[in-house]
Amino acid sequence: MNEQKIEEIYNMIVEYYNKFLKVQNVKLPNLKIKGKYTKDALTLIYLAQDYPNTKTISKSELTRFIQQYYPDVNDVQQARHLGAQKGWYIGSGTRNDNISTLNPGDYKLISLEVAYPGFTGQKRIENVTGDFWEDLKRAYNYRCATCGSKEGEPNYNWPETITKLQKGHMDPNKPLEEGNIIPQCEKCNRADRNYWVYDSKGRVVKIANAKVIDNCSLDIQKQIYERLAKKFKTKNKKSDQD
Ligand SMILES: [Zn+2]
Numbered sequence: 554m555n556e557q558k559i560e561e562i563y564n565m566i567v568e569y570y571n572k573f574l575k576v577q578n579v580k581l582p583n584l585k586i587k588g589k590y591t592k593d594a595l596t597l598i599y600l601a602q603d604y605p606n607t608k609t610i611s612k613s614e615l616t617r618f619i620q621q622y623y624p625d626v627n628d629v630q631q632a633r634h635l636g637a638q639k640g641w642y643i644g645s646g647t648r649n650d651n652i653s654t655l656n657p658g659d660y661k662l663i664s665l666e667v668a669y670p671g672f673t674g675q676k677r678i679e680n681v682t683g684d685f686w687e688d689l690k691r692a693y694n695y696r697c698a699t700c701g702s703k704e705g706e707p708n709y710n711w712p713e714t715i716t717k718l719q720k721g722h723m724d725p726n727k728p729l730e731e732g733n734i735i736p737q738c739e740k741c742n743r744a745d746r747n748y749w750v751y752d753s754k755g756r757v758v759k760i761a762n763a764k765v766i767d768n769c770s771l772d773i774q775k776q777i778y779e780r781l782a783k784k785f786k787t788k789n790k791k792s793d794q795d
Contacts, residue, residue, distance in 0.1 A: 554599075554618070559590070562598045563724060569604075569665035577668040579640035590622050592638070596631035600662040612658045632660040638732075640672040690718055690736050697738035698755030708740055724750045725761045 563584050570581050582593030599618050600610055616629045636643040645781040646655035655661060693705040695718065702708045702716040721737030722729055725747040733753055737746075750759035760766075766774060 559595075559598055560584075562604075563594060565597050565604065565664060566589065566597060573666040573722075574640070574668060577640065578673070580638075580670050582639070592619055592629070592722060593635060594625060595619055595663075596629065597635060597641065600632065600660060601665065602757055603666060604662065604786045609655060609659050612660065615660065636669045637672075640668045641670040642667050655785070685731055685736075686720065689734060693736050694722055696736070698735040698753070699737055699751070700742040700755075702738045702740070711740055714762055721746065721751070723752065724759075724778055726750075767772045 559618055565644045567581065570579065575581070582591050582597060584590065584594045596615060597613055600607060602608070604619040610632075612629060612632070615632060616627065617633070619626050619629050632643050633645060633647075636645060642662070644655050644661045644663050646657045647658040651677045690704065696702065697716065697718060698721070700709050702710075704716050706715050706716055708714040711780045716738045717795065718736040719739055720729060721742040722736045723733045727733050735751060735753060737755065741755070748760065748762045748765040749757045750761045766777060769777070
């Protein structure tokens with residue numbers, strides 16, 4: 554693929570993006586950064602060839618293409634990230650997303666008009682520009698995502714404490730970076746919060762540390778034990794036979 558073709562396909566993608574995908578919070582990769590094509594753009598361009606009659610592309614084929622610009626790359630993850638994290642509707646045979654014709658390791662660009670199913674784009678975060686942390690706080694109306702206490706005002710539950718918002722992990726097992734941050738007051742952003750995974754609304758949605766089981770009642774511990782015993786029993790039996 555020559556430079557002209559790359560630009561041509563990228564421009565087509567931008568056209569669709571502006572018309573359909575921008576409002577769905579899909580993230581458009583830069584064509585170039587510091588004069589160099591980005592891996593994301595190259596991946597998208599390769600998958601978008603002959604759109605809407607796109608072909609199924611194997612990961613190795615895609616890798617060979619990216620290697621023309623990034624010779625050191627040997628495991629291209631871009632197609633997966635473009636779908637799950639950036640919202641492009643790229644079918645993946647590995648992801649088991651019910652696009653039945655795809656084999657494991659195969660990708661196919663399905664649409665430039667519809668975002669990846671289930672992709673929300675975290676609109677409150679992504680639509681803001683400029684300083685990330687200030688914008689994030691503004692998106693939350695300067696309130697703690699968990700308890701709602703407002704920055705500079707007395708904490709709801711500890712009125713003698715003036716609220717100061719901190720960067721709280723959504724998932725403490727992942728890095729504290731854009732997409733994994735909610736503003737929390739110092740009362741909600743305590744060390745023991747590392748037991749939990751929060752959603753963007755500051756609600757606990759998962760356990761982040763198995764130790765939390767130790768704090769549960771014996772009855773709950775027993776229920777968990779039984780569930781897990783049931784879940785892993787079949788697996789163990791199988792490996793015993795191997
Ligand atoms: Zn709070």
